Amino acid sequence: MSVRELVVLGTASQVPTRHRNHNGYVLRWDGEGILFDPGEGTQRQMLRAGVAAHDLNRICVTHFHGDHSLGLAGVIQRINLDRVPHPVTAHYPRSGQRFFDRLRYATAYRETVEITQAPVDADGPVADTGAYTLHTARLSHPVESYGYRLVEPDGRRMLPERLAAHGVRGPDVGRLQRDGVLGGVTLDDVSEVRRGQRFAFVMDTRLCDGVYALADGCDMLVIESTFLDEDVALAEEHGHLTAGQAARVALDAGVGHLVLTHFSQRYTDPAEFERQARAAGFDGDLTVAHDLLRVPLPKRRTS
Secondary structure, eight states, X not given: OOOEEEEEEEOBSSSOOSSOOSOEEEEEETTEEEEEOOOTXXXXXXXXXXXXXXXXXXXXXXXXXXXXXXXXXXXXXXXXXXXXXXXXXXXXXXGGHHHHHHHHTSSOOOOOSOEEEOOBOSSEEEEEOSSOEEEEEEOOSSSOOEEEEEEOOOEEEEOHHHHHHTTOOTHHHHHHHHHSEETTEEHHHHEEEEOOOEEEEEOSOOSOHHHHHHHTTOSEEEEEOOBOGXXXXXXXXXXXXXXXXHHHHHHHHTOSEEEEEOBOTTOOOTHHHHHHHHHTTOOSEEEEOOTTOEEEOOOOOOO
8 A cells, every 4th residue: 555644753953852853754655765854863763753764765865964964874874784675875965975974984884785875966857766756956055955856757547437438448448548549539538637746845945946946836845944934034144944934935836735844942832833834825734843743645636
């Protein structure tokens, strides 16, 4: 049975708190697992969330600030300790290669698993599995940072009433799906486009073109909202977004489900992030993330 969900491991920015671990997010996509931004403590949070090293096929690091990458050492060593039976690919900014190398080999351990290094240095697709294409876009932060966007190819939904009207049944349905035409009946006559799902992960950044490119038309957007709107000057200075800014991006981009995360420890009321996001005009599904939360991806759109 296919599962598509976001597992939130941590939601703190800069430093962990009593209630929030450093960043960490796992996207379960059918039979694959993509780990985003493993901050300090990620390995333990995975255990608490029921995510095993065997579940991971890909690691995506947006940038090399500690709250987004210090957990790499433990996660990579756990992948090797558990002898994960498949290759794991790691994406990260090429400019941070020295940091990746230091974290990968922070201490002695026995390497038993192939970790494919796939550094990122430009916008565009970085992986195509057939089931999805993974894209990156440059963000605006004091250190080089990239966001990630996963796009599923569009498919077709067969419409039983149209199939019946054209007399297409049994094995002929499969033939029509494979060949595109059967006895003068085309695929367009008996089906409609099933839009592929789109997911974006946007961490530390000011507003920039890359934010909008990543968010465009997404079924789910996971985006930092480090600050509340009254601290917009601080957000700009340190290369971050406010709750209102993140919500307006989601509104303009036609996002289905907005997930806010990466909260400054200066705030004690998480509900204020939702209030400001709603005040900015976003009226879609909205989640203010907390540690160990599981968020299912929305149902596929029909167009």
